[in-house]
Amino acid sequence: xxxxxxxxxxxxxxxxxxxxxxxxxxxxxxxxxxxxxxxxxxxxxxxxxxxxxxxxxxxxxxxxxxxxxxxxxxxxxxxxxxxxxxxxxxxxxxxxxxxxxxxxxxxxxxxxxxxxxxxxxxxxxxxxxxxxxxxxxxxxxxxxxxxxxxxxxxxxxxxxxxxxxxxxxxxxxxxxxxxxxxxxxxxxxxxxxxxxxxxxxxxxxxxxxxxxxxxxxxxxxxxxxxxxxxxxxxxxxxxxxxxxxxxxxxxxxxxxxxxxxxxxxxxxxxxxxxxxxxxxxxxxxxxxxxxxxxxxxxxxxxxxxxxxxxxxxxxxxxxxxxxxxxxxxxxxxxxxxxxxxxxxxxxxxxxxxxxxxxxxxxxxxxxxxxxxxxxxxxxxxxxxxx
Amino acid sequence: xxxxxxxxxxxxxxxxxxxxxxxxxxxxxxxxxxxxxxxxxxxxxxxxxxxxxxxxxxxxxxxxxxxxxxxxxxxxxxxxxxxxxxxxxxxxxxxxxxxxxxxxxxxxxxxxxxxxxxxxxxxxxxxxxxxxxxxxxxxxxxxxxxxxxxxxxxxxxxxxxxxxxxxxxxxxxxxxxxxxxxxxxxxxxxxxxxxxxxxxxxxxxxxxxxxxxxxxxxxxxxxxxxxxxxxxxxxxxxxxxxxxxxxxxxxxxxxxxxxxxxxxxxxxxxxxxxxxxxxxxxxxxxxxxxxxxxxxxxxxxxxxxxxxxxxxxxxxxxxxxxxxxxxxxxxxxxxxxxxxxxxxxxxxxxxxxx
Numbered sequence: 001x002x003x004x005x006x007x008x009x010x011x012x013x014x015x016x017x018x019x020x021x022x023x024x025x026x027x028x029x030x031x032x033x034x035x036x037x038x039x040x041x042x043x044x045x046x047x048x049x050x051x052x053x054x055x056x057x058x059x060x061x062x063x064x065x066x067x068x069x070x071x072x073x074x075x076x077x078x079x080x081x082x083x084x085x086x087x088x089x090x091x092x093x094x095x096x097x098x099x100x101x102x103x104x105x106x107x108x109x110x111x112x113x114x115x116x117x118x119x120x121x122x123x124x125x126x127x128x129x130x131x132x133x134x135x136x137x138x139x140x141x142x143x144x145x146x147x148x149x150x151x152x153x154x155x156x157x158x159x160x161x162x163x164x165x166x167x168x169x170x171x172x173x174x175x176x177x178x179x180x181x182x183x184x185x186x187x188x189x190x191x192x193x194x195x196x197x198x199x200x201x202x203x204x205x206x207x208x209x210x211x212x213x214x215x216x217x218x219x220x221x222x223x224x225x226x227x228x229x230x231x232x233x234x235x236x237x238x239x240x241x242x243x244x245x246x247x248x249x250x251x252x253x254x255x256x257x258x259x260x261x262x263x264x265x266x267x268x269x270x271x272x273x274x275x276x277x278x279x280x281x282x283x284x285x286x287x288x289x290x291x292x293x294x295x296x297x298x299x300x301x302x303x304x305x306x307x308x309x310x311x312x313x314x315x316x317x318x319x320x321x322x323x324x325x326x327x328x329x330x331x332x333x334x335x336x337x338x339x340x341x342x343x344x345x346x347x348x349x350x351x352x353x354x355x356x357x358x359x360x361x362x363x364x365x366x367x368x369x370x371x372x373x374x375x376x377x378x379x380x381x382x383x384x385x386x
Numbered sequence: 387x388x389x390x391x392x393x394x395x396x397x398x399x400x401x402x403x404x405x406x407x408x409x410x411x412x413x414x415x416x417x418x419x420x421x422x423x424x425x426x427x428x429x430x431x432x433x434x435x436x437x438x439x440x441x442x443x444x445x446x447x448x449x450x451x452x453x454x455x456x457x458x459x460x461x462x463x464x465x466x467x468x469x470x471x472x473x474x475x476x477x478x479x480x481x482x483x484x485x486x487x488x489x490x491x492x493x494x495x496x497x498x499x500x501x502x503x504x505x506x507x508x509x510x511x512x513x514x515x516x517x518x519x520x521x522x523x524x525x526x527x528x529x530x531x532x533x534x535x536x537x538x539x540x541x542x543x544x545x546x547x548x549x550x551x552x553x554x555x556x557x558x559x560x561x562x563x564x565x566x567x568x569x570x571x572x573x574x575x576x577x578x579x580x581x582x583x584x585x586x587x588x589x590x591x592x593x594x595x596x597x598x599x600x601x602x603x604x605x606x607x608x609x610x611x612x613x614x615x616x617x618x619x620x621x622x623x624x625x626x627x628x629x630x631x632x633x634x635x636x637x638x639x640x641x642x643x644x645x646x647x648x649x650x651x652x653x654x655x656x657x658x659x660x661x662x663x664x665x666x667x668x669x670x671x672x673x674x675x676x677x678x679x680x681x682x683x684x685x686x687x688x689x690x691x692x693x694x695x696x697x698x699x700x701x702x703x704x705x706x707x708x709x710x711x712x713x714x715x716x717x718x719x720x721x722x723x724x725x726x727x728x729x730x731x732x733x734x735x736x737x738x739x740x
Contacts (some may be wrong), residue, residue, distance in 0.1 A: 005602075005633060005636065005637045005640070006640065007637060007640060007641035007644070008644070009641075009644050009645040009647075009648035009649075011648070011652075011740055012740060020738070084738065085738075088734050088738075263734075266733070267730050267731075267733055267734070268730070270725060270726060270729070270730040270733055271729075271730035273726060274726065275726050275727055275729065276726070277722060277723065277726045279719055281722065281726075282718070282719045282720075282722030282723050282726065283715055283718040283719045283722055284718075284722065285718075285721075285722035285725055285726065286665070286669065286717065286718030286719055286720065286721035286722030286723075286725070287669055287673075287714075287718045287722075289662070289666070289721055289722070289725055289733070289737070290642075290665065290666035290669035290670050290717075290718065290721060291669075291670060291673075292737060293642075293662060293663070293666040293670075293737055294638050294641060294642040294645075294666055294667075294670040295638075296737060296738070297641050297642065297645040298637065298638065298641045301641060315637070318633065318634045318637050321630070321631075321634055322634050322638060373627070375630075376626065376627040376630035376631070377623075377626065377627075377630075379629075379630035379633055379634070380626035380627070380629060380630050382633075383602075383606050383629055383630070383633055384606065384610070385606065385609065385610070385620045385621075385625075385626050385629060386621075386626065
């Protein structure tokens, strides 16, 4: 059984390192031009459309997709490098990240050809933003409790119901959502859900903001009232979305974004501590770096599995479980270690501002993309316990 | 490093399965398994895996040797295999041929120092030397006024105070008092005690990772057998979640250790990237031994706490191995200092170096 849990030590090929240099140079230029401040994670980054277009122009969106849809046919490992450099620099990626990571791959797999030709090149150019409609009031992680109905009508479906916790719905051009097309059967509770491409900013869709405890606005409630979706916007099999949606989640679970969300506080701690740390600070930093390094090596290894065409569902779940618990604890560990940082440290204010935001961010990190409990259930299944 | 595609590992696993079955060993109070196991390992050339042919060894690659140590961890092997391999490797750094029989490394802690006197004799004290009592020879790294030297020493020339580590294996204090070595040569340019400690730490990391793999296996198996409250305990969600965490710790240890082994096997020198890999492996594997071992015992209940059950062979050794060649707190301080010296803006480039 442990044979399933090998994380081979993939080495990133030389062309990835070349690409990394290009990304770093690009981000340095953007920072110099004032596009974003790497020291301010609590920026309002939901609206950086010009930055998205410049990233698209670099060829860094849809990197692994076929050229005929605007992609670059590059490797998952190259995409990995771009993702981690953007994340570490605190770049405003929210507008394009979901489309690049998840929605595009779903369309590639399940959308009809004319929709692929219409939408995928626009994602690659950084022009459009996607949201993901999975959770509903009183369903959340229990995906097959979803109730929002898609009722068959002439030439399409009418949608009625509510999605919730939908990130970026207020700026999104499209949403990929699951709706109930028929009731679950006694034999299969997972039956009856269908995946749809939803065009936002249309009649019958109302987006209501939900504030977050960080003070940011990112979540929404999305209410559908007799919203019409044409037949050709069905993605994949009618009533068969369960497997599609869960394989989509594998993309969401092992990337660098699953352990780097609060990384900035570690950099600032190292800066505040300076070149001659006391033993306590040195040990604390050393442990955190060892843990970070280990997770990254696991995450790179999973990227290698994806590149090899495997479906590392259990491995991805392990990386997400360990990674999100780590990034959740990180601000608290840094707070402990920062308690004795000199008053005169030049970046003290930056560190304090970052800690304030990271501590408020931390509670959500083990919820998004599948809760810790759900992930541990998947791992347990992989171990043959269920 | 998959076990199936490696002839060295296949050979070793067959020997371990035949002669080092943990249950058989655990039932044998006279240690009568040790001699046949060592003999079989020696005949297969495994203890001198890292010694080139022309120095009397079997000339396996670093990568194969590391994979062998991982397999040894999966059987919690309690003979000085890792120690003899490391000793042979150290001697080979200076071109010294390896003798037959059990060896160990002196010193085995980053803080202990052996010095080379002007008359060519070695002096110093080394604590926590694994299997010193079983060793026929010591591979010694010492420091003289002209730099580091590597020496082969007859173990009977040293004074040994016996000790046991928490895994009940010998961990002894070795005192060298003006001991004349059998052979002594200068260490290669740039070779320092830190290199030896990092190498030893990676060996221990692979052993710990192997022990955790075994602990995961036997814990999963036990949870599928043991019935409580009229259900297999594997059906309780709380137990499942504990085992999922154990799987995570096991996977993290294996990933860290194999990554470090890969880094060393492909490195031209012990640069900062290798330092990050090796120190991280020791730190993370030691943390995994602590967290993972406690979960394995929790799943087993009181039965796993008995000497009759094999669990302790893995859990206690994994805990003991944390201490050799620098504990996790030692390496955390050193890694923290390295990161601080390089500066905040160089942290990510270091982490993302490969």
